[in-house]
Amino acid sequence: xxxxxxxxxxxxxxxxxxxxxxxxxxxxxxxxxxxxxxxxxxxxxxxxxxxxxxxxxxxxxxxxxxxxxxxxxxxxxxxxxxxxxxxxxxxxxxxxxxxxxxxxxxxxxxxxxxxxxxxxxxxxxxxxxxxxxxxxxxxxxxxxxxxxxxxxxxxxxxxxxxxxx
Numbered sequence: 001x002x003x004x005x006x007x008x009x010x011x012x013x014x015x016x017x018x019x020x021x022x023x024x025x026x027x028x029x030x031x032x033x034x035x036x037x038x039x040x041x042x043x044x045x046x047x048x049x050x051x052x053x054x055x056x057x058x059x060x061x062x063x064x065x066x067x068x069x070x071x072x073x074x075x076x077x078x079x080x081x082x083x084x085x086x087x088x089x090x091x092x093x094x095x096x097x098x099x100x101x102x103x104x105x106x107x108x109x110x111x112x113x114x115x116x117x118x119x120x121x122x123x124x125x126x127x128x129x130x131x132x133x134x135x136x137x138x139x140x141x142x143x144x145x146x147x148x149x150x151x152x153x154x155x156x157x158x159x160x161x162x163x164x165x
Contacts, residue, residue: 006040014140
């Protein structure tokens with residue numbers, strides 16, 4: 001596995017370490033910003049000095065050396081969101097909701113699809129009785145996301161604590 005350094009973008013850090021979000025919070029990082037920001041820039045914006053950034057990077061690299069723990073990746077869903085998704089899964093006769101972050105221009109968007117299978121590159125996450133499959137590479141960026149359904153807009157709303165609003 002690659003070792004994380006100061007110049008790694010957040011998207012790269014989360015791709016190699018699903019625990020990075022938790023480690024960053026433990027080191028005092030409250031706001032992550034854009035996935036294209038470097039780990040050093042995020043540390044500085046959150047008041048970390050050189051020594052604290054080095055300690056953060058050291059801890060992330062220790063976790064990487066142990067292997068990725070995908071069991072800590074969580075997707076939350078509101079009752080309204082769960083009701084709509086369960087109905088759609090039943091109507092379409094599908095088992096999974098594939099949840100992805102998609103980026104062509106550096107700006108992430110959410111993509112959901114319905115499926116009956118998952119690939120070896122995906123992990124399975126259960127939330128409110130719904131099975132999601134998430135790409136391992138972006139699982140850290142999706143962890144902690146809450147999915148809601150807005151009946152006025154007739155669409156899903158994603159509240160992701162990993163990105164600033």
